[in-house]
Amino acid sequence: MKPLSKNVIVAILAILVISIIFSNYTFKNDKPEDVNLAKVVEEIQNGKIKSIDIEGADIKIVLNDGTKQTTRKEAIVSLPEALINYGVTAEQLRNANITVKDRSARSYFVGVILPSLLPLLLLIIVFWFMLRQMQGANSKAMQFGNSNAKEFNKDQKQKVTFADVAGAKESKEELREVVDFLKSPKKFSDLGAKIPKGVLLMGRPGTGKTLLARAVAGEAGVPFFHMSGSEFVEMFVGVGASRVRDLFARAKKAAPCIIFIDEIDAVGRQRGSGLGGSHDEREQTLNQILVEMDGFDPNLGVIVIAATNRPDVLDPALLRPGRFDRRVILDLPDINEREAILQIYAKNKPLVAEINLRRVAERTAGFAGADLMNLLNEAAIRAARRNDTKVTQEDVLDSIEKVMLGPERKSYVMTKEEKKVTAYHEAGHAIIAHLLPNSDPVHKVSIIPRGSAGGYTMKVPGEDKRLHKRAEFLADLAVMLGGFVAEKETFGDVTTGASDDLRRSTRLARELVTRYGMSETLGPRVFGETQEMIFLGKEIHEQRNYSEKTAELIDLEVEKLVNSALDTARGIIRKEKLHLDKIAKTLLEKEVLEKEEFESLFSDHVPTTTSVVA
Numbered sequence: 290m291k292p293l294s295k296n297v298i299v300a301i302l303a304i305l306v307i308s309i310i311f312s313n314y315t316f317k318n319d320k321p322e323d324v325n326l327a328k329v330v331e332e333i334q335n336g337k338i339k340s341i342d343i344e345g346a347d348i349k350i351v352l353n354d355g356t357k358q359t360t361r362k363e364a365i366v367s368l369p370e371a372l373i374n375y376g377v378t379a380e381q382l383r384n385a386n387i388t389v390k391d392r393s394a395r396s397y398f399v400g401v402i403l404p405s406l407l408p409l410l411l412l413i414i415v416f417w418f419m420l421r422q423m424q425g426a427n428s429k430a431m432q433f434g435n436s437n438a439k440e441f442n443k444d445q446k447q448k449v450t451f452a453d454v455a456g457a458k459e460s461k462e463e464l465r466e467v468v469d470f471l472k473s474p475k476k477f478s479d480l481g482a483k484i485p486k487g488v489l490l491m492g493r494p495g496t497g498k499t500l501l502a503r504a505v506a507g508e509a510g511v512p513f514f515h516m517s518g519s520e521f522v523e524m525f526v527g528v529g530a531s532r533v534r535d536l537f538a539r540a541k542k543a544a545p546c547i548i549f550i551d552e553i554d555a556v557g558r559q560r561g562s563g564l565g566g567s568h569d570e571r572e573q574t575l576n577q578i579l580v581e582m583d584g585f586d587p588n589l590g591v592i593v594i595a596a597t598n599r600p601d602v603l604d605p606a607l608l609r610p611g612r613f614d615r616r617v618i619l620d621l622p623d624i625n626e627r628e629a630i631l632q633i634y635a636k637n638k639p640l641v642a643e644i645n646l647r648r649v650a651e652r653t654a655g656f657a658g659a660d661l662m663n664l665l666n667e668a669a670i671r672a673a674r675r676n677d678t679k680v681t682q683e684d685v686l687d688s689i690e691k692v693m694l695g696p697e698r699k700s701y702v703m704t705k706e707e708k709k710v711t712a713y714h715e716a717g718h719a720i721i722a723h724l725l726p727n728s729d730p731v732h733k734v735s736i737i738p739r740g741s742a743g744g745y746t747m748k749v750p751g752e753d754k755r756l757h758k759r760a761e762f763l764a765d766l767a768v769m770l771g772g773f774v775a776e777k778e779t780f781g782d783v784t785t786g787a788s789d790d791l792r793r794s795t796r797l798a799r800e801l802v803t804r805y806g807m808s809e810t811l812g813p814r815v816f817g818e819t820q821e822m823i824f825l826g827k828e829i830h831e832q833r834n835y836s837e838k839t840a841e842l843i844d845l846e847v848e849k850l851v852n853s854a855l856d857t858a859r860g861i862i863r864k865e866k867l868h869l870d871k872i873a874k875t876l877l878e879k880e881v882l883e884k885e886e887f888e889s890l891f892s893d894h895v896p897t898t899t900s901v902v903a
């Protein structure tokens with residue numbers, strides 16, 4: 290706020306100067322002496338008077354020697370009259386040089402108008418400064434309604450093409466059509482085909498929506514107007530709508546071109562469900578978008594691409610044919626796509642030759658493209674901090690855990706006892722994960738504290754799964770409880786270290802019963818309606834739509850699931866006590882066991898036929 294403080298100083302200075310001038314004016318003249326009328330008469334008779342000024346009832350006298358005096362008289366009598374009454378002769382009176390003045394204009398101004406005008410003057414000055422400052426901030430105050438869309442041109446240096454987007458094969462296929470429309474609209478219009486007006490990209494954050502939209506523009510070689518949904522909405526009502534108008538007007542002039550509205554859910558939420566004050570403005574903006582999209586000729590060659598990660602909250606009017614009728618879904622990348630994305634970002638980083646990006650891709654299920662980019666960046670930072678010139682496999686693998694669990698807490702020193710408990714706890718998870726056929730294989734076991742975890746067992750699905758079987762969930766439950774059971778079986782006591790496992794296993798068991806219909810007693814029903822609160826974008830509210838009796842049954846079923854998982858875990862740990870000890874001892878020694886080392890501990894193992902029972 291530099292300009293403000295500067296202006297304030299100027300204003301204060303102005304006030305000071307004015308008040309100094311004003312005060313000088315009133316206090317400058319050396320005070321005249323107050324005398325009575327008799328004294329004046331005496332002075333007149335002695336011929337001492339140079340001049341007498343009469344202003345109303347005030348009389349100002351200047352003597353021959355320059356002394357000033359004042360006196361007053363009754364208002365009704367004139368001064369000469371009064372003086373004559375006092376015995377002054379007409380001759381003497383003539384010599385006294387009397388002038389009658391009206392209240393002088395100047396003294397009237399200083400005495401009456403200025404004091405009442407001064408505050409007004411100050412106010413005007415202050416307002417003037419404020420106004421100037423406001424204009425400084427938005428010197429484009431009158432262009433408020435213009436869209437400030439950023440325009441990327443075909444001759445942009447960092448042109449993005451489809452080659453920069455790894456994976457997302459189907460999405461690219463869809464969009465390649467759009468590129469064709471933009472390149473040769475005539476081909477389509479000659480056949481009477483209507484070019485789509487809007488394409489909606491949907492997908493989780495970081496899956497490459499923005500990137501893909503830019504790639505379309507890059508491929509087609511047309512101008513690209515980029516604007517984010519939130520940029521439409523300002524403090525003032527009506528601005529959003531006017532920005533939409535301006536944006537479309539600009540685009541129509543530049544056709545063929547692409548308008549990209551990122552995060553459209555900021556303005557495109559279902560109308561009428563508005564919570565919070567600004568929804569009127571949002572609705573107007575949305576209406577304007579709808580109107581504009583209906584308004585232009587489809588063969589003009591303007592295509593609106595919008596992106597959102599909340600397609601569920603969009604207003605249905607946006608999705609109807611003729612508007613965003615093409616929908617492109619960007620999924621989280623699968624293992625092959627993850628490898629491809631990693632390869633793109635590995636290109637500009639010096640990696641050691643033997644780095645296995647497949648391994649990295651395996652361990653990063655659930656990572657979006659942006660996460661993978663971030664991961665390699667973390668790895669490069671780690672390498673730089675080691676003062677290495679190349680990024681190693683270890684840098685990358687360590688960064689995965691850092692991204693997922695938080696940084697290693699090297700300074701945290703565990704007591705011998707704690708270390709031993711942690712080793713058995715993790716060995717418990719690992720051994721059950723390894724021996725249950727429906728569980729994912731173990732990739733790493735560690736007892737180095739990381740984030741809030743004392744140790745961790747990483748198990749990774751062999752392939753990306755969309756569907757999960759009940760048997761897998763039951764195995765998961767047993768694995769989660771494995772740490773707890775191992776502690777109990779080994780030391781006869783349990784620690785707080787298992788609390789997070791218990792929380793997660795209880796929640797999973799409950800979900801099996803209430804959401805997936807995987808309990809035999811209660812059957813394929815969903816219990817409880819989870820309501821979405823739009824303004825938080827999260828499920829925060831569960832409405833109970835079942836009876837007290839059912840609630841009891843649910844609790845019973847959850848208990849049954851947890852108990853049976855506990856039995857499974859206990860069975861394995863008792864039976865495989867030797868292996869448990871072996872894993873825990875090796876862990877205490879090495880702190881970290883990678884997949885191969887861990888599996889070699891079971892080389893003497895005869896596969897058991899343990900399977901999960903409900």
Ligand code: ADP
Nearest residue numbers: 453454455494495496497498499500630658659
């Ligand atoms: P979104 O808009 O979906 O939230 P972005 O398009 O902004 O995600 O993606 C974020 C960053 O992640 C991109 O700048 C890009 O570097 C990277 N990224 C995401 N998906 C991919 C992908 N499929 N191929 C290459 N890079 C990707």
Ligand code: MG
Nearest residue numbers: 498499551596
């Ligand atoms: Mg984006």
Ligand code: ZN
Nearest residue numbers: 718772787790
């Ligand atoms: Zn645990």
